[in-house]
Amino acid sequence: xxxxxxxxxxxxxxxxxVAAGLLLLNGSIVAAAVPxxxxxxxxxxxxxxxxxxxxxxxxxxxxxxxxxxxxxxxELSVTNSGPxxxxxxxxxxxxxxxxxxxxxxxxLGRLPAQGNxxxxxxxxxxxxxxAFDEVQVRVWSPWGLAMRESHVRLDTDVxxxxxxxxxxxxxxxxxxxxxxxxxxxANRGGQGLDFFGCRAYTPGDDVRRINWRAYARQDSxxxxxxxxxxxADVNIILDARARSHARLDGExxxxxxxxxxASLASHxxxxxxNVGLLIYGDYIRWAFPGIGRxxxxxxxxxxxxARLGDKAVFEELRFIPTRLFPPRSQLVLxxxxxxxxxxxxxxLLVDRGYSVLVVCPHSLTLTDEEHLSADDRPVDxxxxxxxxxxxxxxxxxxxxxxxxxxxxxxxxxxxxxxQIHHSRVRRYRA
Amino acid sequence: MKIASLLxxxxxxxxxxxAGFVHGLPEIGIAGLVVGGLGLLxxxxxxxxxxxxxxxxxxxxAGVTGLFHLPPLLCASxxxxxxxxxxxxxxxPRVSRASTGVRRRFALAYALRALPVAFLGVLxxxxxxxxxxxxTFGTGLGLSFAALALAALFLRAxxxxxxxxxxxxxxxx
Numbered sequence: 242x243x244x245x246x247x248x249x250x251x252x253x254x255x256x257x258x259v260a261a262g263l264l265l266l267n268g269s270i271v272a273a274a275v276p277x278x279x280x281x282x283x284x285x286x287x288x289x290x291x292x293x294x295x296x297x298x299x300x301x302x303x304x305x306x307x308x309x310x311x312x313x314x315x316e317l318s319v320t321n322s323g324p325x326x327x328x329x330x331x332x333x334x335x336x337x338x339x340x341x342x343x344x345x346x347x348x349l350g351r352l353p354a355q356g357n358x359x360x361x362x363x364x365x366x367x368x369x370x371x372a373f374d375e376v377q378v379r380v381w382s383p384w385g386l387a388m389r390e391s392h393v394r395l396d397t398d399v400x401x402x403x404x405x406x407x408x409x410x411x412x413x414x415x416x417x418x419x420x421x422x423x424x425x426x427a428n429r430g431g432q433g434l435d436f437f438g439c440r441a442y443t444p445g446d447d448v449r450r451i452n453w454r455a456y457a458r459q460d461s462x463x464x465x466x467x468x469x470x471x472x473a474d475v476n477i478i479l480d481a482r483a484r485s486h487a488r489l490d491g492e493x494x495x496x497x498x499x500x501x502x503a504s505l506a507s508h509x510x511x512x513x514x515n516v517g518l519l520i521y522g523d524y525i526r527w528a529f530p531g532i533g534r535x536x537x538x539x540x541x542x543x544x545x546x547a548r549l550g551d552k553a554v555f556e557e558l559r560f561i562p563t564r565l566f567p568p569r570s571q572l573v574l575x576x577x578x579x580x581x582x583x584x585x586x587x588x589l590l591v592d593r594g595y596s597v598l599v600v601c602p603h604s605l606t607l608t609d610e611e612h613l614s615a616d617d618r619p620v621d622x623x624x625x626x627x628x629x630x631x632x633x634x635x636x637x638x639x640x641x642x643x644x645x646x647x648x649x650x651x652x653x654x655x656x657x658x659x660q661i662h663h664s665r666v667r668r669y670r671a
Numbered sequence: 672m673k674i675a676s677l678l679x680x681x682x683x684x685x686x687x688x689x690a691g692f693v694h695g696l697p698e699i700g701i702a703g704l705v706v707g708g709l710g711l712l713x714x715x716x717x718x719x720x721x722x723x724x725x726x727x728x729x730x731x732x733a734g735v736t737g738l739f740h741l742p743p744l745l746c747a748s749x750x751x752x753x754x755x756x757x758x759x760x761x762x763x764p765r766v767s768r769a770s771t772g773v774r775r776r777f778a779l780a781y782a783l784r785a786l787p788v789a790f791l792g793v794l795x796x797x798x799x800x801x802x803x804x805x806x807t808f809g810t811g812l813g814l815s816f817a818a819l820a821l822a823a824l825f826l827r828a829x830x831x832x833x834x835x836x837x838x839x840x841x842x843x844x
Contacts, residue, residue, distance in 0.1 A: 247761060250723055250726060250727075250757075251726070251754060251757070252821070254726065254727065254730045255818065256818050257730075258730065258733075258734055259814055259815065259818045260815075261734060262737070263814070263815060265738070267737050267738060267740075268737075268743055269736070269737030269738075269740060269741060269742070269743040269746050270734050270737035270738070270746070271743075271814065272737070272743030272744070272746055272747045272796045273730070273733040273734060273736075273737055273743070273746040273747055273749075273750045274750075274818075275747055275792050275796050276747055276750050276751035276754055276789060276792030276793065276796075277730075277750060277754060277792075278817075278818060278821060279788070279791060279792040280754055280758075280788060280789075280792065281821060282821060283788050283791075285824065328777075328780070330765065330766060330769070332765075332768055345768060345769055345770045345773075346768050347766070347768035347769040348769070349766055349769040349773045349774070349777055350773060350776075379765060386758060386781075386784055386785055386788065388762075388765075390765075
């Protein structure tokens, strides 16, 4: 027990003073040891009785699944089924990712027989899987200074999902779609809303689709075709390599990337697509593609636990396991691009028939030169160089035929998505 | 509680310093003041290690004071004050997460419990001085046996507390 171990110091000093006093035949030194030895004796004699088995602890957390930024109310109630406890301390220990914002995590006071006390506090949730584990219970003796401490295991797991931003529809054009009706244009004629082309009439075609003007010109029956709209396979790849991400004010671009991945996954799932997630960094985490709300929860659970990694084997995007993705499907890569090698890998993916959308979160903000102080100039110069490098990367991506969402993280992701939405050609800075 | 701890430590420094100057030993007085000053400076980085170190310092200074034949009552008082400061310093982090009002009430209750024990120690020394217990071979041997018995009892209690277990019942909801 820690409290008893701490008595070793005064006991040791007391014994040393007694020994020194006796050796030197000095009463003053022996006298100095008396309070120490008396204190240790009192502490030992007044050791509080164990009340542990009389206490019943219940922790109630109002949300076991929350979204980052939410406030979670926690209650810890202590019920005493034994005699009164003169002085009791019960301290809850919220995990590091859940910062107490209101209330107090400790009860300190008298607990009467059959009494009940509750401590309530509010924590601010950060993304992650957080586990409450131990509650510290300390009992002081009724008349002495002695204290007994014990730890009670009281497990409660709280999952905090990344924040999701509602975004406007994003046009994706994978080369292959699935068989079910959905929002993605399949680049094939059939039943749909948008005009696709004309072809010669074949028996069985709907007569309402005959193009009478074309018939008048060509003297043969021509029918209009509309572009099929199907669901698609969308796989989101989240770059979790530590070297790719920059630290911002208290956060990293990785936190923003996770939010972007969550928003995109929710968006594509709401459209009815088959969505999967691959986290590439410390390890490879793979949420098998699926549809619906359950799949959304699965992806958000994976994103909640996503963390940066610095494994040498994953330093390059080269080892993305493309076999996991259906051929010619849509890939969404959420990554602040690091170097030319990343562009090469993306070009390779495009060559293999994947349609690639790159979401590139960064924090580059260029200030007007007139408003710069002398101290800011080197920083501004560095930012300009980085900005030029980023422009070069994004230009290269546009040339190889990928769509790009250039996202400066101090603006909402929704706004960045609108830019790609409006440029249908999907050429970056054409 | 931290403030209470500091106050007790500073009282110990004050007792030692005053005793040194009053009894014509300015070195002891200065040593007391230096330890007190160090306590004040180190208060910003209040850690358990610091609290242990302070108790050690005061015990050493009190021992040295005894060597210069200062009255035993003053040595014992200084050590008693430092001891309460040490205990308050160790208790402070254990109650730091309660609300301010509760902490204040606790500090008051703590002082009410700690001071009688400290006074009892000083009173014992004063009583020993009054009845003139001579420090002979017999009393020395008796005191040594008492200290050894106390240490043995302590170690036995420590071992027993490590083997017994009785955690409160957790209840999950």
